[in-house]
Amino acid sequence: MSLRLGSIAPDFTVQTTKGVIEFHKHIEGSWAILFSHPADFTPVCTTELGEVARRSSDFAQRGVKILGLSANELKDHEKWVEDINEVNNVNVDFPIIADGDRKVAKLYDMLDHLDDTNVDQKGIPFTVRSVFIIDPKKVIRLIITYPASTGRNFDEIIRVIDSLQLGDKHRITTPANWKKGDDVIVHPGVSNEEAEKIFPGFRTVKPYLRFTNSPKLPF
Structure with missing residues (x-):
C-alpha cells in the first residue's frame, strides 16, 4: 500500500551511525523528519547533511528528531560524516541509517525507478531525496520528493513544521x-x-x- 498523508509511518529496526534504532520507539512523543540520500560521498548530499547539522537547534526548539538515510553501509557513513563535518564546519549529531539493502527505502517508496542510470554497482536503484514529516502520533503529515540532482530547501521544511504545529494547536x-x-x-x-x-x-x-x-x- 502506498504511503499517503495521514498514513501511520511504518516501523523498522536499523543500524545507524548512532547505534541500532527502533524507529517508533526512537521518535515516541516527538515530531520527526526522515529524509533520504542517494549515496555517501556525493556533493549535494554532503551540503544537505551539513545544513541539517548547522540548524540542529532550530529542529530541537520545535521538538523534532532528525533521522537521515543513505543507501550505503555503516563503515562508509562513518567516513562520510568526517567529510561532512570538515566541509561544513559542523558536528553531525543525528543518526544516519545504513540502508545498503534498501530495506527502509522500499518500505517508504524512496527508490528511483525511472532513472535507469541511477543505480549502484550491483544494479540496485539509489534513493531519491525524500522527506517525511511525522507527528507525535506517528502520522505522516508531509511528503516531498526531490530529484537526485536538486538539494532540498530546509527553510521550507522548517516553515511547514511551524505551520503544522500552529494548526494542530490553534x-x-x-x-x-x-x-x-x-x-x-x-x-x-x-x-x-x-x-x-x-x-x-x-x-x-x-x-x-x-x-x-x-x-x-x-x-
Whole structure:
C-alpha cells in the first residue's frame, strides 16, 4: 500500500551511525523528519547533511528528531560524516541509517525507478531525496520528493513544521508564502461566533477567507 498523508509511518529496526534504532520507539512523543540520500560521498548530499547539522537547534526548539538515510553501509557513513563535518564546519549529531539493502527505502517508496542510470554497482536503484514529516502520533503529515540532482530547501521544511504545529494547536491554517509571525487564516470549521471568542478582531475578506494575527510559537 502506498504511503499517503495521514498514513501511520511504518516501523523498522536499523543500524545507524548512532547505534541500532527502533524507529517508533526512537521518535515516541516527538515530531520527526526522515529524509533520504542517494549515496555517501556525493556533493549535494554532503551540503544537505551539513545544513541539517548547522540548524540542529532550530529542529530541537520545535521538538523534532532528525533521522537521515543513505543507501550505503555503516563503515562508509562513518567516513562520510568526517567529510561532512570538515566541509561544513559542523558536528553531525543525528543518526544516519545504513540502508545498503534498501530495506527502509522500499518500505517508504524512496527508490528511483525511472532513472535507469541511477543505480549502484550491483544494479540496485539509489534513493531519491525524500522527506517525511511525522507527528507525535506517528502520522505522516508531509511528503516531498526531490530529484537526485536538486538539494532540498530546509527553510521550507522548517516553515511547514511551524505551520503544522500552529494548526494542530490553534485551529488555523496558513496562506501562501506564510512565514513565522505572518497573519494566519481562521480554520473554515470555526464559525464566526467561535472566531470572535478565539480570534477577537479577525478580519473577513470573503465569507470563506478570514485572517487573524498569528499565535506565537514557543521559541
